[in-house]
Amino acid sequence: MAASSIRFGPGVTAEVGMDFRNLGVRRVALVTDATLRALRPVEVAVAALERERVRYAVYADVRVEPGEGSIKHAVSWAKAEQPDAFLAVGGGSVMDTAKLMNLYTCYPSASFLDFVNKPLGGGRPIDKPLKPLICVPTTAGTGSETTGTAIFDLAGKRAKTGVAHRALKPLLGICDPLNTRTMPSAVHASSGLDVLCHSLESWTAIPYHERVPRPTNPILRPAYQGANPISDIFSLQALRATVKYLPRAVRDPDDAEAQSQMLLAATLAGVGFGNAGVHLCHGMSYPISSQNPARYHHPGYVVPHPIIPHGVSVAVTAPAVFRFTGPSNPDRHLAAAEIFGVDIANVKSESAGEVLSEALSEFLVKLGDQPRGLKALGFSEGDVDGLVEGTIPQRRVLMLAPNLASEEEAEKGREQLRGLFLDAMEY
Amino acid sequence: MAASSIRFGPGVTAEVGMDFRNLGVRRVALVTDATLRALRPVEVAVAALERERVRYAVYADVRVEPGEGSIKHAVSWAKAEQPDAFLAVGGGSVMDTAKLMNLYTCYPSASFLDFVNKPLGGGRPIDKPLKPLICVPTTAGTGSETTGTAIFDLAGKRAKTGVAHRALKPLLGICDPLNTRTMPSAVHASSGLDVLCHSLESWTAIPYHERVPRPTNPILRPAYQGANPISDIFSLQALRATVKYLPRAVRDPDDAEAQSQMLLAATLAGVGFGNAGVHLCHGMSYPISSQNPARYHHPGYVVPHPIIPHGVSVAVTAPAVFRFTGPSNPDRHLAAAEIFGVDIANVKSESAGEVLSEALSEFLVKLGDQPRGLKALGFSEGDVDGLVEGTIPQRRVLMLAPNLASEEEAEKGREQLRGLFLDAMEY
Numbered sequence: 001m002a003a004s005s006i007r008f009g010p011g012v013t014a015e016v017g018m019d020f021r022n023l024g025v026r027r028v029a030l031v032t033d034a035t036l037r038a039l040r041p042v043e044v045a046v047a048a049l050e051r052e053r054v055r056y057a058v059y060a061d062v063r064v065e066p067g068e069g070s071i072k073h074a075v076s077w078a079k080a081e082q083p084d085a086f087l088a089v090g091g092g093s094v095m096d097t098a099k100l101m102n103l104y105t106c107y108p109s110a111s112f113l114d115f116v117n118k119p120l121g122g123g124r125p126i127d128k129p130l131k132p133l134i135c136v137p138t139t140a141g142t143g144s145e146t147t148g149t150a151i152f153d154l155a156g157k158r159a160k161t162g163v164a165h166r167a168l169k170p171l172l173g174i175c176d177p178l179n180t181r182t183m184p185s186a187v188h189a190s191s192g193l194d195v196l197c198h199s200l201e202s203w204t205a206i207p208y209h210e211r212v213p214r215p216t217n218p219i220l221r222p223a224y225q226g227a228n229p230i231s232d233i234f235s236l237q238a239l240r241a242t243v244k245y246l247p248r249a250v251r252d253p254d255d256a257e258a259q260s261q262m263l264l265a266a267t268l269a270g271v272g273f274g275n276a277g278v279h280l281c282h283g284m285s286y287p288i289s290s291q292n293p294a295r296y297h298h299p300g301y302v303v304p305h306p307i308i309p310h311g312v313s314v315a316v317t318a319p320a321v322f323r324f325t326g327p328s329n330p331d332r333h334l335a336a337a338e339i340f341g342v343d344i345a346n347v348k349s350e351s352a353g354e355v356l357s358e359a360l361s362e363f364l365v366k367l368g369d370q371p372r373g374l375k376a377l378g379f380s381e382g383d384v385d386g387l388v389e390g391t392i393p394q395r396r397v398l399m400l401a402p403n404l405a406s407e408e409e410a411e412k413g414r415e416q417l418r419g420l421f422l423d424a425m426e427y
Numbered sequence: 428m429a430a431s432s433i434r435f436g437p438g439v440t441a442e443v444g445m446d447f448r449n450l451g452v453r454r455v456a457l458v459t460d461a462t463l464r465a466l467r468p469v470e471v472a473v474a475a476l477e478r479e480r481v482r483y484a485v486y487a488d489v490r491v492e493p494g495e496g497s498i499k500h501a502v503s504w505a506k507a508e509q510p511d512a513f514l515a516v517g518g519g520s521v522m523d524t525a526k527l528m529n530l531y532t533c534y535p536s537a538s539f540l541d542f543v544n545k546p547l548g549g550g551r552p553i554d555k556p557l558k559p560l561i562c563v564p565t566t567a568g569t570g571s572e573t574t575g576t577a578i579f580d581l582a583g584k585r586a587k588t589g590v591a592h593r594a595l596k597p598l599l600g601i602c603d604p605l606n607t608r609t610m611p612s613a614v615h616a617s618s619g620l621d622v623l624c625h626s627l628e629s630w631t632a633i634p635y636h637e638r639v640p641r642p643t644n645p646i647l648r649p650a651y652q653g654a655n656p657i658s659d660i661f662s663l664q665a666l667r668a669t670v671k672y673l674p675r676a677v678r679d680p681d682d683a684e685a686q687s688q689m690l691l692a693a694t695l696a697g698v699g700f701g702n703a704g705v706h707l708c709h710g711m712s713y714p715i716s717s718q719n720p721a722r723y724h725h726p727g728y729v730v731p732h733p734i735i736p737h738g739v740s741v742a743v744t745a746p747a748v749f750r751f752t753g754p755s756n757p758d759r760h761l762a763a764a765e766i767f768g769v770d771i772a773n774v775k776s777e778s779a780g781e782v783l784s785e786a787l788s789e790f791l792v793k794l795g796d797q798p799r800g801l802k803a804l805g806f807s808e809g810d811v812d813g814l815v816e817g818t819i820p821q822r823r824v825l826m827l828a829p830n831l832a833s834e835e836e837a838e839k840g841r842e843q844l845r846g847l848f849l850d851a852m853e854y
Contacts, residue, residue, distance in 0.1 A: 018644045022645070268656075
């Protein structure tokens with residue numbers, strides 16, 4: 001496995017000008033969103049660039065939970081600007097948009113779907129190094145500063161998809177706890193839930209040596225390899241930190257220790273799932289966020305359109321998912337339950353999934369302001385078939401889901417997903 | 428921090444031909460030593476290259492614990508061969524020699540000392556990418572497949588030194604448990620002790636945020652950054668695995684699980700210390716191995732010259748070192764002692780160093796065939812001044828030693844090192 005470079009510490013954002021100067025970069029595209037444009041993280045980054053006389057142009061039109069349209073807008077801008085390097089200051093939406101701006105300016109004649117994951121896109125591998133990208137996360141969630149993945153909504157497909165390739169990885173992630181202080185409490189909560197699911201899904205993903213088909217050449221290995229001894233270390237450590245610090249970070253915006261530890265946890269989880277992969281919570285979340293039939297607008301999110309934040313849509317199915325995956329590896333599910341504080345001494349293996357599911361539900365309820373199932377987000381049983389159809393194309397993550405029927409048994413798999421969505425209606 | 432790519436699993440060596448073909452490499456320098464030349468790891472690697480029709484030339488003259496002379500010999504060979512890439516199959520000596528062959532063929536007009544660590548060398552930074560290097564470790568110890576460090580004896584200086592720079596890092600480490608089966612038991616033991624000290628030293632090194640002087644530009648950060656939240660995870664996991672599996676691996680050469688886990692532990696410890704650094708055990712080990720006044724030849728090492736293996740020379744001072752460093756961070760020393768099985772519930776902070784020291788001594792004694800102190804290696808009190816003088820130039824690691832006087836208080840530092848060597852005479 002490969003990891004990006006990570007720099008962690010309060011104040012390290014101020015070094016980013018020197019980083020670009022050290023790289024010999026003359027013109028940087030600073031990618032952010034309209035809200036952040038006026039906030040401290042961007043201000044510090046801009047001052048750092050100016051201090052080192054690195055020229056820059058700002059793109060601040062990134063959309064939260066980006067779609068094909070907003071990505072294409074950003075790519076056109078970048079093609080016209082022709083920067084030598086990219087600097088993303090923001091959350092997952094900003095970092096993922098910047099990765100795609102970088103990709104498509106390095107392949108100016110590629111069509112948009114060429115690199116998009118199969119089966120929705122062509123799954124074309126990136127066969128040359130891209131321009132340097134430095135990511136400065138302002139949320140503690142996505143871990144995108146460590147991964148080679150960029151996710152967005154594909155117009156007309158009612159599902160999210162993305163591009164996943166090692167070459168998309170940022171050169172450097174600058175994790176500065178001073179930058180997550182601008183997060184509203186609701187963003188703390190939902191981005192922290194993303195970390196929770198990254199760590200739990202990568203910890204329970206099928207093991208790397210059971211992934212089929214085995215590639216005939218190492219270059220064909222997917223970015224998501226299945227749970228492995230190195231990703232395990234990152235995923236478990238991130239889970240421990242999230243269980244301990246997320247409730248504090250949500251409750252008290254001035255708890256600097258909790259916020260700093262959550263930023264680190266997000267990065268650790270990023271390395272874990274960036275190599276091991278995620279599975280059902282993420283695979284099922286894309287149609288949930290994307291379809292949003294009742295135009296749900298999550299409280300605390302200041303955006304001019306309905307939104308089921310990514311972290312909310314992954315966590316809402318988690319109690320159902322880990323009940324379902326429990327039998328695949330009871331020991332791992334019990335180890336996770338123990339991290340939530342469950343005394344597992346007398347728990348039987350058969351109950352491992354149920355016990356983890358209950359611990360998770362309790363954690364979510366105590367965290368506060370979370371929908372207790374898909375119903376609370378406005379979904380009804382009539383939406384389940386659409387959700388299943390929006391999940392099926394997430395082959396890249398579903399192939400890592402334990403207990404799920406393989407692609408060859410398509411009908412059985414659909415039935416299992418239907419059961420999972422129904423079970424996720426209420427917890 | 429940055430990590431090399433690691434591929435782990437039984438049989439993965441057979442993929443190395445495809446790796447070079449994927450890289451577009453036409454001619455590989457295969458670097459190994461005379462013993463390994465005839466053994467299975469080299470045989471498998473050669474077959475893999477031939478299967479993919481990658482041309483190669485073999486350099487099998489690497490010396491165990493290499494010196495300036497053997498490095499220069501290897502570099503001359505490489506300059507004449509002009510390979511596109513390097514493949515190291517062997518232990519730390521082989522991997523470190525291959526790193527330096529790569530470096531000096533990429534800088535053909537550099538003088539040998541230019542890149543060597545200060546103060547013995549010029550400490551010139553490597554300012555361009557080197558040729559691809561793939562490392563296939565055949566011992567479970569050095570972790571060199573993950574690091575940017577190459578260590579050797581400097582003629583006439585009675586001390587080891589080396590080159591340390593991120594650019595020296597291998598592109599890929601192929602960790603194949605089938606390759607460590609050729610290790611004699613004595614090599615298992617001493618290379619495992621290297622892992623033990625890598626993990627303990629990096630776990631107890633001064634924290635990254637206390638390292639002084641602070642660099643004015645991120646490019647000036649040393650490869651060894653001090654203990655940090657990411658290296659901690661690797662170091663502790665490696666320590667746990669070593670305490671559990673090293674005794675089994677030494678006792679039973681057919682214990683495939685223990686051997687495989689030790690190979691993984693060595694790699695994890697490599698990532699840990701490769702980013703956090705090592706300190707006193709390593710700093711003091713270089714003159715121990717290098718000076719060897721009684722021409723000690725460690726039992727089980729089939730080499731035609733006297734040898735204090737690297738792992739033996741680092742572990743021999745460990746009980747004294749961690750007694751000394753205990754007060755710097757009692758919690759960390761107690762956490763380490765707990766991994767050795769000590770019940771720390773009622774141990775006072777003041778005893779943390781002593782308790783870890785005792786746990787270590789007991790572990791070393793039980794492992795068997797280890798010298799119980801410097802006396803058993805043939806050192807006497809009259810050698811201590813020479814050992815101290817050989818340690819002082821190891822500034823790169825001494826700056827990470829907790830409790831040690833700074834460079835400015837040179838005499839106090841010498842006195843502390845003298846005390847440590849005297850304390851290490853017997854345990």
